[in-house]
Amino acid sequence: MSLDSEGQKRREFMRNSLTVIPAVTLAPSLLFSQSSDAATPPLHQYVPAFFNEEEWEFILSATDRLIPEDEHGAGALTANVPVFIDKELSGDYGQASDWYMQGPFHPNADPVFGYQLPHTPAALYRLGIQGARHHAKQQTGQEFTDLSSEQKDALLTDLENGRADFKAAGIPDLPSATFFAFLLQNTREGYLSDPMYGGNRNMVGWKMLGFTGARASFREWVTQHDVPYPLGPVSLAGKRG
Amino acid sequence: MPQYRNWPVRLVLLAAAVSAAGAAMAVLGDSPTHSQSSISTDSAANPQLIKRGAYLARAADCMACHTREGASKEYAGGRPIESPFGTIYATNITPAPKAGIGEYREQDFAAALRQGIRADGSYLYPAMPYPSYASLSDDDIKALYAYFMEGVPPVTEPAPETSLSFPFNQRWAIRFWNWLFVDDVSNTSSANHSSDLSGDRQQQLARGRYLVQGAGHCGSCHTPRGLFMQEKALNDQDGDNYLAGTELNEWQVPSLRGGDSTGLRDWSEDDVIDYLATGRNRHAATGGEMTSVIQHSTSHLTDADLSSIAAYLTTLGATDKQRVSPAPVSTPPSHTAPDATTRQLTSATSLDEGARLYLDNCNACHFANGRGADSVFPPLSGNTQVNADNPTALISTILYGAQLPSTPKRPERLQMPGFDWRLSNEEAASLASFVRQSWSNDASRVTPEQVAEVRQAHGPGKPAQQGRPDSLDHAREDAASTPPSN
Numbered sequence: 001m002s003l004d005s006e007g008q009k010r011r012e013f014m015r016n017s018l019t020v021i022p023a024v025t026l027a028p029s030l031l032f033s034q035s036s037d038a039a040t041p042p043l044h045q046y047v048p049a050f051f052n053e054e055e056w057e058f059i060l061s062a063t064d065r066l067i068p069e070d071e072h073g074a075g076a077l078t079a080n081v082p083v084f085i086d087k088e089l090s091g092d093y094g095q096a097s098d099w100y101m102q103g104p105f106h107p108n109a110d111p112v113f114g115y116q117l118p119h120t121p122a123a124l125y126r127l128g129i130q131g132a133r134h135h136a137k138q139q140t141g142q143e144f145t146d147l148s149s150e151q152k153d154a155l156l157t158d159l160e161n162g163r164a165d166f167k168a169a170g171i172p173d174l175p176s177a178t179f180f181a182f183l184l185q186n187t188r189e190g191y192l193s194d195p196m197y198g199g200n201r202n203m204v205g206w207k208m209l210g211f212t213g214a215r216a217s218f219r220e221w222v223t224q225h226d227v228p229y230p231l232g233p234v235s236l237a238g239k240r241g
Numbered sequence: 242m243p244q245y246r247n248w249p250v251r252l253v254l255l256a257a258a259v260s261a262a263g264a265a266m267a268v269l270g271d272s273p274t275h276s277q278s279s280i281s282t283d284s285a286a287n288p289q290l291i292k293r294g295a296y297l298a299r300a301a302d303c304m305a306c307h308t309r310e311g312a313s314k315e316y317a318g319g320r321p322i323e324s325p326f327g328t329i330y331a332t333n334i335t336p337a338p339k340a341g342i343g344e345y346r347e348q349d350f351a352a353a354l355r356q357g358i359r360a361d362g363s364y365l366y367p368a369m370p371y372p373s374y375a376s377l378s379d380d381d382i383k384a385l386y387a388y389f390m391e392g393v394p395p396v397t398e399p400a401p402e403t404s405l406s407f408p409f410n411q412r413w414a415i416r417f418w419n420w421l422f423v424d425d426v427s428n429t430s431s432a433n434h435s436s437d438l439s440g441d442r443q444q445q446l447a448r449g450r451y452l453v454q455g456a457g458h459c460g461s462c463h464t465p466r467g468l469f470m471q472e473k474a475l476n477d478q479d480g481d482n483y484l485a486g487t488e489l490n491e492w493q494v495p496s497l498r499g500g501d502s503t504g505l506r507d508w509s510e511d512d513v514i515d516y517l518a519t520g521r522n523r524h525a526a527t528g529g530e531m532t533s534v535i536q537h538s539t540s541h542l543t544d545a546d547l548s549s550i551a552a553y554l555t556t557l558g559a560t561d562k563q564r565v566s567p568a569p570v571s572t573p574p575s576h577t578a579p580d581a582t583t584r585q586l587t588s589a590t591s592l593d594e595g596a597r598l599y600l601d602n603c604n605a606c607h608f609a610n611g612r613g614a615d616s617v618f619p620p621l622s623g624n625t626q627v628n629a630d631n632p633t634a635l636i637s638t639i640l641y642g643a644q645l646p647s648t649p650k651r652p653e654r655l656q657m658p659g660f661d662w663r664l665s666n667e668e669a670a671s672l673a674s675f676v677r678q679s680w681s682n683d684a685s686r687v688t689p690e691q692v693a694e695v696r697q698a699h700g701p702g703k704p705a706q707q708g709r710p711d712s713l714d715h716a717r718e719d720a721a722s723t724p725p726s727n
């Protein structure tokens with residue numbers, strides 16, 4: 001993968017920012033969040049177990065566009081979403097270990113019949129990333145990761161609408177829309193699932209929603225009307241965000 | 242009374258007493274004798290008698306010691322009872338001739354129960370509560386004998402021999418201890434209840450007293466012990482120490498006398514009955530050694546006997562010590578203004594770490610007012626174990642949870658999950674300190690070191706992981722596996 005110096009710098013900046021962003025955006029609710037920092041290393045310290053370096057760069061770039069950091073709250077990178085996806089693909093989910101994976105396979109089956117492709121999620125990601133990068137090269141002559149935000153969004157929209165031609169990349173049996181659906185779903189999961197699965201670092205996804213996590217104890221709030229709920233979330237492992 | 246792990250070290254002084262016992266032998270004569278009683282030697286047992294004996298064996302919870310935990314063969318002994326002097330193994334009391342007590346005549350059986358003397362003339366260790374059983378009536382001894390001879394299947398495997406090191410292996414010296422601390426069989430005089438009570442009530446109180454002091458041997462755990470491991474009072478005529486509460490395995494054993502905040506002051510007779518029958522009531526849920534007592538013994542007693550026990554216990558007054566510290570801790574009625582802790586937890590503002598941990602971990606069941614729910618979630622406000630001087634029981638319950646016994650009237654084994662996987666030592670200490678100093682509670686703070694000690698004693702081999710998400714066990718490789726809905 002060839003990288004020009006500008007792309008290199010942008011990525012450096014993005015990675016280095018990751019340690020700063022949570023501290024800035026979450027400062028008001030830091031009182032009890034110290035304990036949750038230690039267990040989860042920031043994204044730039046993470047060594048992927050499933051993705052190779054080029055795939056990893058793609059996942060960082062793509063998830064950052066699917067849930068960007070903005071005025072509403074933390075983005076996918078702050079939430080360690082790529083870590084979540086890497087971990088789930090290197091585990092049972094990646095191997096489809098509890099799915100029915102015998103034929104017949106029907107890539108064009110109606111969605112009501114569920115997943116009908118021969119690929120495990122792990123294989124699907126490898127092929128999908130290969131197809132998406134090929135599509136980016138075809139359309140722009142550049143690596144997906146080196147494009148502007150607008151260009152990335154346009155390419156992701158192509159994937160979502162099935163307009164990216166994966167067959168041209170030598171992938172006959174994976175519709176680009178299917179790959180996009182996996183990527184979007186897993187990005188959401190990584191953003192909103194319990195931090196013990198690797199994503200939702202410091203419960204930033206829950207904080208954005210105002211979700212309180214695994215507290216399950218609101219009896220005394222039934223009768224308190226028009227009072228903002230003051231507590232941050234708690235994770236399954238008892239960490240306080 | 243399965244474990245006396247924490248018999249105070251000072252009791253090793255007993256060793257010194259043993260040497261003095263030699264001199265005493267001269268005074269006492271030289272061979273143990275069974276005291277004479279009206280027990281007959283004929284062994285014609287009828288089914289009613291055996292049934293009554295079985296009931297009495299429940300009341301006396303013989304099984305607690307004489308059946309090994311998890312063993313299928315009842316009364317075959319072998320349960321290890323730890324003491325500072327070494328391990329005492331409960332004996333096989335099935336009617337097997339050699340391994341058990343099959344060759345005991347009824348008077349031998351009576352002497353073992355009431356005087357601690359075996360058929361071969363040697364002395365039982367006072368881990369056997371013969372000082373309490375001394376008050377058993379001849380009729381009850383007869384029924385128990387009938388049950389153990391004809392109602393219990395013989396088990397021919399002998400229980401392990403108890404072999405303590407010198408000087409505690411000198412069983413003859415126990416005779417001296419008995420002479421000092423054990424009353425005669427004649428200890429059956431009834432308490433002087435005021436004469437304006439009805440005859441029925443007097444009869445009920447007498448029955449309760451008999452069960453509590455005799456078969457129930459409640460004092461074995463609930464009466465403080467003295468320098469030589471003797472119970473400081475064996476009955477209500479013996480002083481205010483009787484059932485005044487103590488500590489066992491670092492758990493607070495509550496006083497059964499009224500008037501003390503750790504006692505039964507706020508308990509009605511119905512509360513006592515509920516507790517003994519089901520292990521739960523509006524004040525408390527049982528824990529520690531009492532769980533087994535309720536499961537195997539008191540939950541099998543008749544309503545009439547439980548009523549008698551409850552009636553009798555309410556006649557025990559406060560001790561002198563308890564009288565000078567009134568400090569009422571009664572739960573406030575719900576219509577009064579909420580206390581500071583309830584207000585703090587309800588608004589969920591100005592929380593220190595302990596309060597925040599309470600909301601995150603405890604509040605769903607024990608609630609902001611710390612009062613829990615009648616017979617389901619025990620109240621923490623005014624709770625004996627929460628307020629105990631020694632916080633071990635509270636820490637242990639927070640870390641490893643608790644489980645109620647299954648009883649005929651309330652079969653569900655309600656469980657509190659353990660939180661050892663969720664709380665660091667520092668966090669558990671903050672949380673325990675919070676509950677010990679909130680609502681009506683007023684106990685000392687807990688340190689992380691105290692939590693660490695409880696974890697150490699519990700050992701890593703048997704972590705209580707009820708409630709722990711499975712995926713925390715593996716490094717989470719197998720994460721969310723929902724396929725996308727495309």
